[in-house]
Amino acid sequence: MNNVTISLCMIVKDEEHCLERCLESAKHLVDEIIIVDTGSTDRTKHIARRYTDNVYDFEWTENFAAARNYAIEQASSAYILQLDADEIIIDNDNILKAGLDKDFYHITIHNNVDSGQFIVHQFARVFKNTPKYRYVGELHEQIPVNYDTEEWGLLPCYIEHDGYLQRNVQLKDKSNRNMRILKKATAQNPSAFNYFNLGAQYMQENRYLEALEVLKKSYASVEHNDLAQRVVCQIVKCLYELKRWDEAIQLGVDALRLYPNSIDLSFLLGHCYLEVHYVRDAEKCFERCLTIGNNAKAENLVYQAGAESYLALAKLAETYMLDDEPDKAYTCLQDALLLVPDNKMITQLLLEVRPNISYEELQSKLAPVLPLNQQRYISLIGALYNLRNPLIVQFIESSSLTVTGPTAVLYYLFKGDYELVEQELLKAKDKDNFKNHLKDVLLLGLLSGDCSVFQAMKSKFGLSQQEVKWLQQLLTQGEPKTSNLSSNLKLIWRQLVEDLLHLHKYELLEKLLAYAVEPEMRYIMSERFVAFGFYEAALDILVEGKHAAFNYDVYRLAARALEKIGHTSDSLFYYQQAIKINRSMDCLYRMWNLFGDNIVEQQRLLQEMKKLQPYSDWVHSY
Known part of the structure; x- marks a missing residue:
């Protein structure tokens, strides 16, 4: 392939917090940068001018397609690369500069979400600079392409996008803006695509009943098979979130007959089966995800990353635990760790399978799949902290890491250095997250036989008078009385029991039993x-x-x-x-x-x- 020129085309507004990061990732891959500003009041245009002289103003009309097309009209290169300011492109092998010869190219986009996971989709982000490729759609705009008559490919580079993180959604008031645009667009053009986007927006706002209604309208008029698959998947997800699991399963089973290679449908159906304790059916769904991931991943233009691999293995492990097969569950999680060695969630699940595993056994189990460098020690210690597992002491000491804050509190608590625990708690007592230390303060009182720290800090935890009275009674070994425990106290009770089991403090558990009235x-x-x-x-x-x-x-x-x-x-x-x-x-x-x-x-x-x-x-x- 011969080298061709590429224009990066972007539309921006108030992007000073992320624009430089985006442009740094792309500047060496393109021949020209076109920035169209739709009304910034911050330093966005100043940052843009450090990278290009091609900075233009465009009056915002709540129409993303119009703004993007104006940017393309300023471009002079043979191909267009479209990025948003909250994205970065990862192309370590300079694939884009190696040459392009097709009509358009998909690039895989990793959409980070607040769960720590990311949603993957493929989208036409590189395309020839010709009049036929112009954006349509006020929001969630796209260029019209024909997969049957036009040559296209999938580039091995990828884009990272963090615009769906809640902090970024709130920063730019995206929810209100998007809902306003989508309602207007759907009223003017009640198409399947507009209804689908409106339903997705309702889902982002956890308005699942409203989402369900408009998604049904989308499916009733949908013509394209790939969009139909996405609509059905979203309908199943709405039913799942509404706890209408029977309906979700019935629709999911029917949909998989039409779309047998849908990773998301199979993964979501497995979740539905678990909710109704259909263990073997759930197992088949997650096994199907793994099969699809190996054989038909390219057919899934949109799916949750990991649903075809490590997340499916994690859910498969859950089904094995429900089926009382912990060895199979452990093997699944080991296989998952081979794929994502630094994933804290998978590490935590592996520890939950064997809550009383010894330090020596855990090290021997992890050694074949998880060579313990410093980054992985940090991940493992984080998982042990979340589980409040006393093995955190040995792993911190063997890693030679210095810990501070909440991790230090737990480390000293499990080590038995109660004076140091008090010192760390005093440092933290005026911080906003101090409420999270209630379980540490209570465990300290039980282990040390001294409730003075709780007495001194009880006002920091937002407890009711009844809750304070019951906890004081517990710590001072007062006369146990029948009490209607709040949901908060039940969670505390469960955590105290688990902490004492981890620490093998069976004599304290005997004392606690007297309060289980x-x-x-x-x-x-x-x-x-x-x-x-x-x-x-x-x-x-x-x-x-x-x-x-x-x-x-x-x-x-x-x-x-x-x-x-x-x-x-x-x-x-x-x-x-x-x-x-x-x-x-x-x-x-x-x-x-x-x-x-x-x-x-x-x-x-x-x-x-x-x-x-x-x-x-x-x-x-x-």
Whole structure:
């Protein structure tokens, strides 16, 4: 291919916080830079003029296509590269300068979102500078291309975009602007594409019922197969967010027959199945994601990054944990770490699979997949901090890292240096996030037998008088009394139990048990005991309550603990008690597993499962 010239065309407004970063990433890849400003009041144009003399003003008419087309009209190169100021282009191998010869090119865009993940989509960002390639659409504008008659390719470079991060959305008041433009555009032209974009905007604002209505209108008039697939996926997501999982599953199953290579549909359907405890169906969905990722990734123009690889492995691990197969779950997470060695979420999940793993065992497990350089020590320590796992002490000391702030509080607390804990808490007591230290202050009081720090700092935590009184009673080992615990205190109670289990402080757990005067408190304690493998202890403290919905959970937990210690008949009894309250897939499937070689009982349970809604492919194909 021969070298060709490229014009970078951008429209900007009040982009001083990010424009320089964008232009630095692209300046060596292009022959000319065109900047069209639509009304900046900050230093945007001053920054732009450091990179180009081609800075133009354009009166903003709430029409992105018009502004972009004006920028293209100023360009003199053979090809156009379109970027936004909140993007950077990553092209370490100078692919763009190697030469272009097709009509247009897709570039993969990584859209960072607040969860720490990113959404991937491919978009035509490089195209010939010809009159036929002009933008259409007031918002979410695009150039009209024909994949059947025009030559196109996918460039191996990529774009990083952080405009969807909440801080950036709020900075530029994007939600109000976008909603205003989209409502106007849809009223003027009620097309499938405009309805789709309006639905996506409603979803960004968590207005899922409104999104559902306009997305249905989009699908009713959609003509293009790729847009239809995206619309259906968004409808399924709306139903998921509205907790209408049966409907989401029914639509998702039908949609996958039409779009069998859709990564997002399969991934989302797996999530829906997990919500209704259809473990085997969920497993098949995440396995399909991995297959699609290997064989048909290029067909997915938009999908959640990792849904075809490490995220699918993580969710597959979750299904194995629900199916009581921790070894398989651990293997999945190890495979995921090979793909994303510094991913804190995957590291944290791996630690959750084995909450009481020793330092030596964890090191030996990680060594083959996660060579511990400094960056990975930081990631691992972050995961251990989030889990409040005492192994954080040994990993901090073996890494020779110096820790400060909340990490230092937890480090000294688990190490037993209570004076240093107090010093760190005093440093932090006037900071906005000090409320997060409540669990540290309470654990300090339990471990040291001294509640003075809590007494001195209790006003910092925003607790009610009743909550303060109950916690003081707990720390001073006062007379336990029946109390309707707030949801906040239940979370605190769960964390204290888990902390003491991690630290092997069984004598303190015995003392805490005296304060578990309500069945729900005992259930929380018992559930944590089961997670740490103390099945008999969990059974000893578990009691029924007054409400059927609560007892359903109690019976399931008892059945699970009995199953773990090999008491199959007793486990079956409690699953049967649970089924009297709720004839769920979860209980029927676990009973089916317990019956093992008893074909007659297994067939009976399969027939029962076939009566359930939503429809289970696994049950009906077994």
